[in-house]
Amino acid sequence: MDSDYKNYDISNIVGHKKQLEFLKGLFFSGRMPSGLLFYGQKNIGKRFTAAAFAASVLCGDYRAFAGEGGGSPPLNFCGKCPSCLSFLNGSSRSLLIIEPSGSAVKIESIHKIDSFLGLTPAYPGYRFIIIDEASSMNASAANALLKMLEEPREKTVFILTASNGGMLLPTVVSRCLLLGFSPIPDEVLSEVFKSEFPALSGETLKFYSKLSRGSYSAFRGLIEGKYLEKRDFLIDIIFKELFAEYKNKACGRNPYDISVKFNAAEKEDFELILFILRDIYIYKMLKNEKLLYNEDIADKIRKFALDSPLSSKDIGHMIESTVDHIEKINSYNLNKSIASDSYFSGLLSL
Ligand SMILES: [Zn+2]
Numbered sequence: 007m008d009s010d011y012k013n014y015d016i017s018n019i020v021g022h023k024k025q026l027e028f029l030k031g032l033f034f035s036g037r038m039p040s041g042l043l044f045y046g047q048k049n050i051g052k053r054f055t056a057a058a059f060a061a062s063v064l065c066g067d068y069r070a071f072a073g074e075g076g077g078s079p080p081l082n083f084c085g086k087c088p089s090c091l092s093f094l095n096g097s098s099r100s101l102l103i104i105e106p107s108g109s110a111v112k113i114e115s116i117h118k119i120d121s122f123l124g125l126t127p128a129y130p131g132y133r134f135i136i137i138d139e140a141s142s143m144n145a146s147a148a149n150a151l152l153k154m155l156e157e158p159r160e161k162t163v164f165i166l167t168a169s170n171g172g173m174l175l176p177t178v179v180s181r182c183l184l185l186g187f188s189p190i191p192d193e194v195l196s197e198v199f200k201s202e203f204p205a206l207s208g209e210t211l212k213f214y215s216k217l218s219r220g221s222y223s224a225f226r227g228l229i230e231g232k233y234l235e236k237r238d239f240l241i242d243i244i245f246k247e248l249f250a251e252y253k254n255k256a257c258g259r260n261p262y263d264i265s266v267k268f269n270a271a272e273k274e275d276f277e278l279i280l281f282i283l284r285d286i287y288i289y290k291m292l293k294n295e296k297l298l299y300n301e302d303i304a305d306k307i308r309k310f311a312l313d314s315p316l317s318s319k320d321i322g323h324m325i326e327s328t329v330d331h332i333e334k335i336n337s338y339n340l341n342k343s344i345a346s347d348s349y350f351s352g353l354l355s356l
Contacts, residue, residue, distance in 0.1 A: 014058045014093070015083045020198050020222045021190035022055055028185060029059050030081060038132070039183040040158035041166070043140075046187030048169040049221040053138045055187070056165040057103060060134035064089045064100050067131025088128065099125045103136045109337045111143040116150040123162070133162045140166035141173040148175045155181040189220020199225060209302065210234065217281070217299055231274055240278060241306055244268055248353065265347045272342075273335045276349075280328045286311045287321045327352050 019026055025044075032038050044052040062081045068089035069075060084090055092098040102122045104115045119135055127133060137143075143151065152175060155164060166182060168174055192215040200211060206229070214233070218224035227233075244267065268275070285298045289311040295304040316324075331349045334340060 014061050014085070014090075016058045016062050016081060019055050019058055020051065021194050021220075022051055022187060025055060025185055025187060026059070029055075032183075033063060033081065038161075038163055040162060041155050041164045041182035043171070043174075043179060043182035043184050044165065044167045044187055045171040045184065046169065047189055047220065049223055050187055050189050051222055052167040052169075052187050053103075053136065054223075056134075056136045056138075056167060057101075058083065060101050060132075060136060060163070060165065061090065061093045063132050064093065064098070064134070067100075068129055071129040071131065092128070099127045100129075100131065101134045101136070103138065105138045106142045109142060111137060111140060111147050113144070113146045113150055116143075116147045116154075119151075119154065123159070131161065134165060135162070136165045136167070138167050139169065140178075141168035141170040143174075148178055152178050152181070190222055191220070192216065195220070195222065195225050198222070199229065203229060213300075213302060227274060233278065236275070237278055237282070237300070237303075240268075240282065241303065244279075245282065245310060265343070265350045268346070268350070273332055276328055276332050276335070280325065280332065282307070283321060283325050283328060287318060287325060290318045290321065324353055 016026060042056075044056060046052060059081075062083045065083050065087055066081055068087050069084070072087070074087075085094070089098070089100065093101055099122075102119065104111060104118065107115060122135065123133070137151070140151075151164075155178065164182070166174075166178070171179065192212075195215045195218065196208075196211045199206065199214070200208075206214075214225055214228045217233075218228060247267075281299050285300050285307045288297050289295070289304075289307050295301060295308070298304055298307055300307060327349065331345070334345065335342070
């Protein structure tokens with residue numbers, strides 16, 4: 007859990023102002039429902055909004071309980087009271103966050119809710135159960151959750167987030183108040199990061215907002231993951247070798263060399279490869295630089311697209327195997343360096 011308490015103050019929610027006003031309205035008018043469903047594209051802040059909102063309500067509850075005048079506007083997360091601290095160190099008896107284990111929310115996680123509800127909270131007030139990516143629940147988990155939603159308890163609020171609402175049981179959906187989330191507009195993201203990282207050029211900000219597709223966490227990941235540095239390394243070392251020597255086994259290209267040189271195993275590293283492959287493919291097919299994600303290095307993309315012996319079909323296969331590889335990293339606990347070796351050897355033997 008993030009130890010920077012300021013991160014959970016609702017004033018730090020980027021975008022989603024309407025949604026926040028709506029939630030505050032429910033709370034201050036005493037009309038909090040027992041089930042809320044936040045739906046919208048993946049990674050745009052649904053879970054963060056749920057956590058920050060719940061933690062702020064609980065902070066107010068605690069301060070009211072301690073006679074410190076909580077519960078009245080502005081709703082905020084002080085980061086110092088016992089409620090906020092218990093949230094930050096994961097021991098809260100008023101807020102439980104359930105996440106998918108592997109690719110799905112499983113029945114065992116739903117059973118955790120039962121034990122959580124059996125605990126006596128440290129002080130009177132609301133209790134929140136956030137189920138992240140609830141649309142990944144399997145049937146038994148969804149049915150167990152449905153039973154809980156059908157027997158609402160006083161001041162107990164379930165917040166479900168779903169990037170694929172269509173996968174949820176209609177009976178679960180019908181028990182919830184729905185709240186839609188949209189990707190955060192490019193200008194809003196650029197503005198936030200401009201004040202936080204004044205050294206970044208307008209060009210880089212523009213490039214990152216395009217790549218992060220409305221996701222605050224993706225944008226932050228690009229900055230912290232040094233996306234541009236990694237990309238330049240990939241382009242100048244890996245892609246040069248991969249494309250120049252592809253199908254030229256005589257020169258002894260060893261996939262293991264590439265894998266070692268790349269020295270990366272995280273999902274984000276392969277997403278980076280995917281973005282570049284995607285651009286090479288698009289350029290090969292449509293010859294239009296305006297459509298590239300990596301528009302700033304269009305000259306290099308063009309060179310790969312036109313000079314390499316690879317056909318668009320070859321590149322299409324490379325894209326497919328990269329997508330497969332990313333899915334594997336997401337869903338299994340695999341040995342990442344072995345997986346990375348086999349990924350590159352697969353690419354070279356297509
Ligand atoms: Zn607090």
